Amino acid sequence: MALSTLLLASLASTATAVRLFTSSWPTDGKGNIVRAITFEPGLGYAYGRPSASLTTVSENSECGSTPTWLELDGSTLYCLNEGWAGAAPDDSFNTLTVSADGSLKLKASTKLPLPGAVANQFYNNKQAVALAHYGGGGISTLKALPDGSFSELQTFKFNASGPRPEQEASHVHEAVIDPTGKFLIFPDLGADVVRVYSIDENEITEKKSLQSKAASGPRHAVFWTPNAKPNVDATFLFVIHELDNTVVSYKVAYTDDSALAFTQVQSQGLYGDRETPEGSRAAELLLSPDNRFVIGSNRNATIMTVPNPDPKNATLIPSDTLVTFEPQKDGTLKFVGLAASGGSFPRHFNLNKEGNFVAVGNQNSGTLDIFKRDVKSGKICERVASLGGLGQLTNVRWA
Numbered sequence: 001m002a003l004s005t006l007l008l009a010s011l012a013s014t015a016t017a018v019r020l021f022t023s024s025w026p027t028d029g030k031g032n033i034v035r036a037i038t039f040e041p042g043l044g045y046a047y048g049r050p051s052a053s054l055t056t057v058s059e060n061s062e063c064g065s066t067p068t069w070l071e072l073d074g075s076t077l078y079c080l081n082e083g084w085a086g087a088a089p090d091d092s093f094n095t096l097t098v099s100a101d102g103s104l105k106l107k108a109s110t111k112l113p114l115p116g117a118v119a120n121q122f123y124n125n126k127q128a129v130a131l132a133h134y135g136g137g138g139i140s141t142l143k144a145l146p147d148g149s150f151s152e153l154q155t156f157k158f159n160a161s162g163p164r165p166e167q168e169a170s171h172v173h174e175a176v177i178d179p180t181g182k183f184l185i186f187p188d189l190g191a192d193v194v195r196v197y198s199i200d201e202n203e204i205t206e207k208k209s210l211q212s213k214a215a216s217g218p219r220h221a222v223f224w225t226p227n228a229k230p231n232v233d234a235t236f237l238f239v240i241h242e243l244d245n246t247v248v249s250y251k252v253a254y255t256d257d258s259a260l261a262f263t264q265v266q267s268q269g270l271y272g273d274r275e276t277p278e279g280s281r282a283a284e285l286l287l288s289p290d291n292r293f294v295i296g297s298n299r300n301a302t303i304m305t306v307p308n309p310d311p312k313n314a315t316l317i318p319s320d321t322l323v324t325f326e327p328q329k330d331g332t333l334k335f336v337g338l339a340a341s342g343g344s345f346p347r348h349f350n351l352n353k354e355g356n357f358v359a360v361g362n363q364n365s366g367t368l369d370i371f372k373r374d375v376k377s378g379k380i381c382e383r384v385a386s387l388g389g390l391g392q393l394t395n396v397r398w399a
Contacts, residue, residue, distance in 0.1 A: 016041070018352065019057075019102055019399040020359055021077060022368055023067035024391035026085050031391025034060045034067055034079055036102035039370060039385060041357075054368060054387035062106035064090045069119050070395045073126070076148075077104065077397075080117050084135060091115045093131070095148035108148035113155045114138045121175035123184060123199055128153060130175040130184050130197075130204065137170035139186055139195070141204060154203055160191035163215045164243060167192070173242075174220045178252075179230040183260055185210075187218035189242055194218050198258050207259040210237075210250070213267075217243030220285045223252070226329050228291035236331040237262065240285040240296050245269060245276045247285070247296060249331045265331040270298055270323045272335045277301035284348050289355040293378040294325045294333060297346040297360075304340040306369075309386040320346050322360070324378050339380035342369025352398045357384075361393030368396060 018039045026032045035056050042052035064081030071078040075098045083091025095108045116135015122144075123130060129150065131140045138157040142150035158170035171190035177199075178185070184204060186195040194210040212218045219242040225231045235252040246267050253261040269276050280301035287294055302318035319340040325333035341349070343365030350359050351373070358371045358380055370385040 020368070021070055021072060021397045021399070022361060022390060022393055023063065023070050023079060023395045024366075024393050025066055025068070025363075027366065027391045032061055032063070032065050032067060032085060033391065034063050034070070034077070034096070034104060035390070036098070036104060037368065037387065038102070039357075039359075042384070052370060052385040054370065054385045056387070057102040058104055060096065060104035060106075062096065062104075062109075063094045064092050064109075068117070068394045070397045071120060071122070072098075072397045072399060075099075076107075078120065080120055080131070082116055082118055082135065083112075084116065089115050091117055093117070093120070093129070093142065093150055110142065110150040113140050113152050114157065119174040121177050121184060123177050123181065124201070130186075132172040132175045132186055134171045134173055134189070137172065137190065139172055139175070139197075156206070158188070158191065158195075160188070160193070162190055162192045162217070164217070166190070166243065167215070167217065173218075176221050176223065178223050178260075179225055179235060180232070180254075181230075183207075185221060185237070185260075187221050187239060189217040189219050192216055192218065194221065194237075194239060196260050210239075210260075210262045212239070212241065212248070213244065213246075215243055216241040216246065219282060222285055222287045222294060224287060224291070224294070224327050224331075226327075234329075236265070236327070238285060238294055238327075238333065240270075240282050242282045245271075245280050245282045245298070247282075247294075247325070247333060249333055251331050266333060268333065268335070270296055271321075272323070272338060274303070274338075277303055283346060286349070286351065288378065289351055289353055290375065292326065293336065294327055295349070295351075295358075295380075296323045296325075297321075297341060297349055298323060299345045299347065299363075302344060304338070306340045306342050306383055309388075317343060317365075320344055320362070322346065322349065322358070322380055324380065326378060336378050337380075339371065340383070342371070342383055342386060343367045347393065348395045350396050350398055359396045359398060361396040363392045363394065366390045366393065368393065
C-alpha cells in the first residue's frame with residue numbers, strides 16, 4: 001500500500017504542467033481579461049473529485065472592452081476585441097507578447113474598419129488576416145506589419161437577412177481557410193449562407209456562396225480530408241448551425257473557374273438519438289489533432305450533470321454538452337457520443353496537441369473545465385480540473 005502511494009505521488013509530481021490562455025467578457029462591468037493559466041495534470045480523478053489543478057498565473061486587460069477570440073503563435077498572442085462593452089465602441093485587433101513566466105504585454109493595437117469582429121483567420125503565410133464581423137455584418141482583411149500592427153486591405157459589407165428574429169441582418173461568425181490555402185469561407189448566421197472567397201496575392205475575391213437551409217443559422221465550420229493533407233478530389237466541409245442545431249456535411253469540388261462547389265452529403269442533429277432540447281444553441285466545431293474526430297458544443301440545454309468541484313458540496317452542477325462525431329471516407333459523420341461540458345453555455349473549447357485533454361470555456365458558468373479524452377475512441381471522459389470566477393469565457397487556447 002505504501003509503495004503504491006509513493007508511486008502515485010511520484011507520477012503526480014512528474015506530470016508536465018501546460019499553459020492555457022483564456023479571454024472573457026465583462027460581468028457586472030468587470031472581467032474584460034485575457035488570462036494565462038497553468039494546468040497541472042496530476043493523476044486525473046480521485047475520490048470522485050478532480051485531482052489535477054488550474055492556476056491563474058497572469059491577467060491582462062489591454063485587449064479592450066470585449067476580448068472575444070484568441071490565436072497563439074509562439075510567444076505572440078493575438079486577441080480580437082469585439083468592442084461592444086466600452087463607453088464607446090473600441091473594436092480592435094491586438095498583438096500581445098507572452099513572456100516565459102506567462103505574463104502578457106500589449107505590443108500593438110489596430111482599430112478595425114467594421115465593428116463586432118468575433119473571429120479571425122490568418123492566410124498568405126500569415127502575411128494577412130481575415131476577420132468575421134458579427135456585429136458589423138461584414139468581412140475585413142488586414143495586412144500584417146513588422147511592428148505587430150496591421151493595415152487595412154479590404155472591407156466587405158453585406159445587406160442581407162433571414163427569416164428569424166436573430167437574422168435581422170448579416171451576422172458573419174467565423175473565417176476558415178481551406179486545406180489548399182487558396183480559399184476562405186465565412187459562415188453568415190444572419191443570412192443563411194456560407195460566403196466563399198478566393199485568395200490572391202493582394203486581395204480576396206468573392207465567389208458563389210453556399211446556401212444553407214432557411215432559418216438554420218450557419219455559425220462555424222471545418223474542412224476535412226481523409227488523410228489530413230490537401231486533396232482536391234476528397235475534401236469535405238462540415239458546418240454547424242446555431243439556430244436549427246444541425247451539422248451538415250458537404251463534398252467540396254474545386255472548379256475550373258477558381259471557385260468552390262458543394263454537394264450536400266448528410267444533415268443530422270447534435271444530440272444523437274435524443275430529441276433536440278427546446279432552446280438549444282449550437283456553438284463551436286473543431287477537428288481533433290489526429291484528424292479522426294469532429295467535436296461540437298451545445299449550449300442552453302443542460303441535460304447532464306457533473307460533480308461539484310468543491311468536495312464539501314454534494315450538489316450536482318447542471319451541464320451543457322459536447323458532441324463527438326467520426327468522419328467517414330464518404331463525408332458522412334458517425335455519431336460517437338455526448339459528454340458533459342462542465343457547466344453552462346460552452347461557447348468555445350479546445351484540445352491539446354496530443355488530443356487527450358479538452359479545455360472547455362463555459363461562458364455563463366464562468367468556469368474553465370478540463371476533461372480527459374480517450375484518443376483512440378474519441379470519447380470525452382471524466383472532468384479532471386475546474387477553475388471558476390473567470391467571467392463570461394469566450395475563448396480558450398492551449399500553448
